[in-house]
Amino acid sequence: MTISSLSRVAAAEFAPEVTYLNTSSWGLLPRRTIAAVKALADENAAGRRVGAGSFEAVEAARVGFARLAGVRPDRVATGGSVTVHVGLIAASLPPGAEVLCPEGEFASVVSPFALRGDLRMRYAPLADLAAAVRPSTALVAFSAVQSADGRVADLAAVRAAAAAHGARTLLDATQAAGWLPLDAGAYDYTVTGGFKFLLCPRGTSFLTVTEEAQDTLPPLFAGWVSAGAPWVSNYGPLERLAPTARGFDEPPAFLSYHGAEHSLDLLAEVGTDVLHAHATGLAARLRTGLAKLGHQAVPGESAIVAVPGLDGRQGELVAAGIAVSAPAGNLRISCHLYNTEADVDRVLEVLA
Template sequence: MESPLGGDEFAPVSTYLNTAACGLLPRRAVDAVRRLAEDTAAGNERAGGSLAATAAVRESFARIAGVAADRVALAGSVASLTGLVAASLPSGADVLIPERDFASVVTPLASRPDLKPRYAPLDGLAEAVRPGTALVALSAVQSADGRVADLAAVREAATACGARILLDATQAAGWLPLDAGAYDYTVTSAYKFLLSPRGVSFLTVGEDAQEGLRPLAPGLFAAETRDDMYGALPLASSARRYDEPPSFLAYHAAERSLALVEEIGLPALHAHATGLAARFRTGLVELGHTPVPGDSAIVVVPGLGGAREALAAAGVVVSAPAGGLRAAFHLHNAAADVDRALEALSGVR
């Protein structure tokens, strides 16, 4: 735990505990963006971007998520992917969502006036599934407080009632092992624990679930082949039919970032991040604070958001969603980062 797993890939100028808001770009990702930008500025044959890079990103995420690459679609944002699923639901569909889940999960579903969203506490979500529920939509890890959902219970309840599941893995993928094939749909933005720029997001869709999921704005990248770029093109038979045009600079970076995640491996990343988080929780309790309990890489102390300024003055970067103090631990962090944050909090009451 004493040495960051990222080695010399990272060089933050602060004690950075804010991956739940934005992940650090590794050097290799920055280099990839720089090379593509320079190639495009020079107008050489590598200008614009590489389809090989986007293919590598798809394959890398598929391995991280535990699914075949043909089950993965590439997009720019989670909200657009959640909107795709929302558009597939029949009018009047009963949709179950945890209370105060992240807006990218909730808003696309709630904005359809003919759906019937219901909200339940996260720890009572499985019990709230009922016959006739069409979709359960939730985050694997809550952005506001770092809680990890009881996904096994939700899957069991949804299966019993014939409901589909939409899982947002944005705050989980990169430190929490993920079996995306256990869900009808997963959506993931890569700019947090997958250490990529904004503009890289993923949809996984099961073969059965794909039957009822209609592409909303298919274009060239959703076609079965790109041999002819004119006229109406047949859509890909795989999940690639939901692909959006890639932002090549972001995807060139993501190719390198996801490769780093794979090199280290999710078991090591999970043990490292949750070990540091446990150390932080223990220290917080010793200081008289009460963090949200659990075994998450994200640690939140409700009501302590005002301490963010004291931490910033000490060179520690955290965030304060919903008034809580939130610290998130990842591969670039070490035990010394935990201790520095606790020292900065030692005088805060």
């Protein structure tokens, strides 16, 4: 798909009633996704759907995310929350293990480690994260793109430093997957919430784990789904988990996953490279316009634009029908496939 044809797809799939620039909080649902969720809800209401949903939809979403993340589907576990995925990884570490995170990292990435109470936590500025890895570091846990201000981590440098010191890596791709090219297989673990840039209903989340790292994870959330054979492992203790990442599946929120397969199909049609060019191009236009108004945005090439100290203008923008957010003292504006140059110019007009 080309950038010029992307606008036709956006017009066919989305109809926001506001100027929507808040995907970092949650993404808009495509029409095809809404139709699938409604269809399943109607079937549930009528008693026509055995089991309340289809595992075929879950598998389709798994395959869709795997394609986007550059890994085989058997390296992807499905669930409902990044926090749960991170909690599983936190439970795998021995007491006293050192975990390195960026300063100001999103709570779901750092809290499961910090609140254990028996791990050694270290923090470093994002720009210095790679340099802060040392031989005693067991795990580097960080986001590809920071939620608070959209900064993109130096992914290659962190991977290289972790490899040099024998540390594992946990990457949160929630604010990146979809618009930023992702090679999930380059990390021991990745976690990705589906309800933001992946445009899935809330209740979809993906964990990837390498074959080597899989052996480190405990069967903490073992249940009938994690046996890898739904509907035939419902009673009595499991003999074993599924031998792939499916062994860490959670029972699915079927309404969410029936929609997720279609959202991920849409992103596949668009293509990460096309979406990256579109979203970062809009963000660059916004940064240039903000600078002309005397507002210095956080520099970089992210699809997320943050302006420190301008959080007080959020209410004015919302009153003008422009959806943005204001975390950590920043005005945060995020661009996705359904946004246009007119959306960006509307923000600049109000701020002027």
